[in-house]
Amino acid sequence: MMDQEKERIDLLRRELQEHNYKYYVEDSPVISDYEFDMKLKELQQLEAQHPDYFDPASPTQRVGGEVTKNFNTITHDYPMYSLDNSYSSEELIEWENRLKRMLGVAQLAYTCELKYDGASINLTYENGELLRGVTRGNGTAGDEVTANVRTIRSIPLRLRGKVPGRFDVRGEIILPLEGFARMNQEREQAGEDLYMNPRNTASGSLKLQDSAVVAQRPLDCLFYGMVGRDLQLSSQYEMLTRMREFGFKVPETARLCQNMDEVIAFLNHWDEKRHNLPYETDGVVIKVNDLRLQDELGFTSKSPRWAMAYKFKSEQALTQLEEITYQVGRTGAITPVANLKPVLLAGTTVKRASLHNADQIAKLDVRIGDWVYVEKGGEIIPKITAVELKKRAPESEPVTYIELCPECNTPLERKEGEAQHFCPNDTGCPPQITGRIQHFISRKAMDIEGLGGETVELLFREGLIGNYADLYSLSLDDLLPLERMAEKSATNLLEGVAASRQVPFPRVLFALGIRYVGETVAKKLARAFGSLERLMEASTEELLSVDEIGERIAASVISFFADPVNREIVLRLQEQGLQFALDEAELENRTEVLKGQTFVVSGVFETLERNALKKMIEDNGGKVASSVSSKTTYLVAGDKMGPSKRTKAESLGVAIIGEQEFLALVKGN
Template sequence: MDIASKIQQLREELHQHNYNYYVLDQPEISDYEFDIKLKELQELEAQHPELYDSNSPTQRVGGQVTKNFPTVIHDFRMYSLSNSYSKDDLLDWESRLKKQIEQPISFVCELKYDGASISLTYQNGQLFRAVTRGDGTQGDEVTANIKTIKNVPLKLKGTDIPERFDIRGEIVLPYEGFAKLNAERIEQGEDPFANPRNTASGSLKLQDSAEVAKRPLQCLLYNLTGTKLPVTTQFESLQKARDWGFDVPNEAKLVHSIDEVIEFINYWDEARHNLAYETDGVVIKVNNLDQQDELGYTAKSPRWAMAYKFKAEQVSTVLNTITYQVGRTGAITPVANLTPVQLAGTTVKRASLHNADQIEKLDVRVNDHVFVEKGGEIIPKIVGVDFTKRYQDSKPTQYISTCPECHTELVRQEGEALHFCPNTKTCPPQVIGRIQHFISRKAMDIEGIGGETVALLVNADLIKNYADLYILQKEDVLPLDRMAEKSAENLIKGIEASKQVPFERVLFALGIRYVGETVAKTLAKHYQSISALMQATQEELTQVDEIGERIAQSVVTFFKDNDNQLLVARLQKHGLQMQISETEKAKQSDRLKGLKIVISGVFEKFSRKELKDLIETNGAKNTSSISKSTDYLVAGDKMGPSKLKKAEGLGVKIISESDFLELVQE
């Protein structure tokens, strides 16, 4: 046997043994025998570097050092899940589903693993990359670290594997491994880790993959994502993933009613304590993929899935002081500073008190013994007071009347839950917060500058607003703490590059209250330029699709302010994009103005995103579900039969991808 064949044979054997041990839990050889074969392969690969394979079993030991984790755009967005906490929530969800789906609906119940979300991309049957969830649209590539996790297949088994697809899952640290890891740290004189979830999440961003390899992480997988997948249901996709070599937990169950869902939840609310890893709930998904497609998505979550969260753990501790934080919009948030207490695996020192009404409702006072929960197992919050332990001389909490930062008198508008500091011009947290929003990823996305750097620039009196960024010189920022020559150059280059950011994102970056990404996009498309938008009246703004009174009033108020007018003028002078570019204008038309269009299925010439962009740039509105007001259904391959039937029943015109393109070109 030649060397290449020997190396390939060893790789195949070791891949299979890894799968037997870490996925099936059915080892066929001893650890010693495995190590001997691995060492032999390492020696052969070292002698023949021309036969290198990035997915060889030897790559699992780590050793690659990654100083910067590149940001990667997900092929398919990673949505968050809507949460429910009661049977009534689930029944309401089922009612909403049945309004859109006429056929019987089955569900798949899966455990909700408490770890770090990951998206694995496979190409030609091999691991291509691994990307963290990030903001759902883009995340950090951590492929070298993920390769060290033994139950992540580097090469897939079986047949009918798509050329390229994603599989989503959760990186977890089992209890046993976590305890062993902490015991080793204590023995070495290091502080123990707080909880498995945070340790798993932090492990993904370690720079040395050899250190990641030392941690007994596992990857539990639960969702295939891609086009032309060889499955028609979620439950089938879980089995298909198992066939390909993925570690898919067997607890998932196919059920046919919400009552069966509740049975599953009740069982695992108790049985979860016997599992090897942390879970915090159950995820319920519509089983039929065509029905999932018909149900579609909201801006943040799939309509076809729901997370049921187990009742949060509750503890009692002492509230020592109440402090107040100021956000970028001037909103005041009261914070309870607590005697540290363990809650759901983490040490909690602070909890939100939300607003003055909540403090009054609960009658929360300093020195009270309070009950603390984690809302959705994430954000600690005070849910009650132990009145049996209240001191006799206790006095009701007096909500502050002036800003804790600039001492301006607070205001509270009618119908608002929060108090606000009206000093938007010089109140430090508001100044810093607005600039941090301006430079953020979804706004100007200025490379080389982060939130901490913004605070340093403001505190050093180098900038007072976001327009000041564009007059900074390298010499200005070099004296800042931890600012090296290269960092200073990158900061200035990042600011200069931001001048090419399109108008809709510049508009979002201005930080106008209630003007989020979607609203900014709508306004930019309608008014085409900042000057036209600035001249619009409140009445005119409300005539724009999806712009209500509150948004309109906020926009008019922002542009009436003399200081804001000056800021916009300065940004224009510095060369920022304050109107739709000619390239974008050339793409736009009113050919489909006023139409509501639904797309469904898989298409040959364009991706679904490209088709949706075409719909919007030609004046129509994308909608996810079919109704009487739908004008066209653009039908692709593998479109759900229920969606087709509903369109036919309502008399909606059904057209092909080619028909749609002709419609656009007319």
């Protein structure tokens, strides 16, 4: 009897998974909703009677019910890069010409995919089953939302056919327009505020604490990429086909284009037809089709070189400029902000738009009271694109840019070659002080749990902190008298501050907020000098000798550590036990054996991943370049390396070595 019930459970699971796939992925159901519900109900009853037969990939697990109070932060196995944007065919042609020069080829084929407007998700599958779902986050790490993504019917819990052992897929969680309209209709009937747009609603749904609520929302997931080792794929278009075979919902709108003319025809077609789609799209993603060429082109610190997002012309709205105010950033940069008569634009109400700097105001000749055209740059940040001169009042006058800081009344400065004005009062201007602290606690920096921007403002107003070193002197007695600060919140804040003492040196260096020292530069400086003590004493010449460190960055670092106030703050942080040196394991592997040598890495390697090989070069004093030139010392060639780099290396007399020869070089042989 038990065997029969186990067989029945297995049969129902297989049938329901297949019906689920046909309904939500193929959009071609073969049974009625009632029949599906009856089979699901029977399976639920059988599983309840036989808990030993539990299967996390069972169709019954999609109903939700798990409550997540705190979402764990998970580091992605493979970074989720952002995309560079283009807005015209001319920009695409320039991009293609750049790629052709880098690759040394005359022709390129591309895969074009519609750019879905939703929330990016990374799903990890192991042995054919969904292991976890993680939001994009900052591209390096995101929030684990596995319980919520399990409720989305178009996300397979178990894959079809023969699949790789472990790999990641990337997709976009979207809310179809019909489902969004239905949700708002229900909210209107209930007398609740309406959701503003599908994208924000989809993104917010992923962070709901109760997965049962998520299960009730008509979310969908459209997939566009796979990453992993030994995927046995040769092209982007083949990847999409393989993903469909595994059971992923990959839109059939993707096209293989043999040249840029076909790409532009695809863009023109969808610029007109996109409004007929059942979901929102704001552009097209164009990818070099050949995965070997993608590998050869590689990445910048933020984006793949082999992909470009073409954005359709933004929606515009006409509204009135009521006032210009001025914001002070953490570096003292002044940003003029246009305060607008509220207007609905691309699904959100826009009240403010950036005017960037004095030059932009002069270029637009925008004036108080003008009627202006507003659009969302990249569909995200509102900007003023033009003035409707026919509606301008005769008495209007040009804008006079402010001369004093709006926060501390200090005379503003504008250095030669700089677009923005700056407030030089970095130690006494409140927004600069709180801005530096907010940067210090941010996710990519110290990532202090329990402490946000509003709390920083509160602590500053109450006189409890004046710089980021003061955070480490806070006590429970300091925090409990504060407004809306319960004991649990105060304890969480102090625990978050204490835990940040373990944040590694490169992120601590980035957190200090040295001008021009972003994430990537901080990593390079940390690797080059090993400790903050060495960096603080470095000369301009020593700084300039580090890969990609120019005079502007070097001068900024020297200036930061020459300031006695900054040195005192750094000393206090050091006394609090922050990580001001690379850890022992990293230091052990560092040498100068490759100093003065430039390497280009291409192909697939037997024992090392490409990123690990590049890190080894940098850890041993060498420089990594993306393309072969007369300055290249070695081309490290792996399997499936593109012929263009080999040809260029041979023509320039650059030495070509394999993985084992490279490892011998590192050992000093």
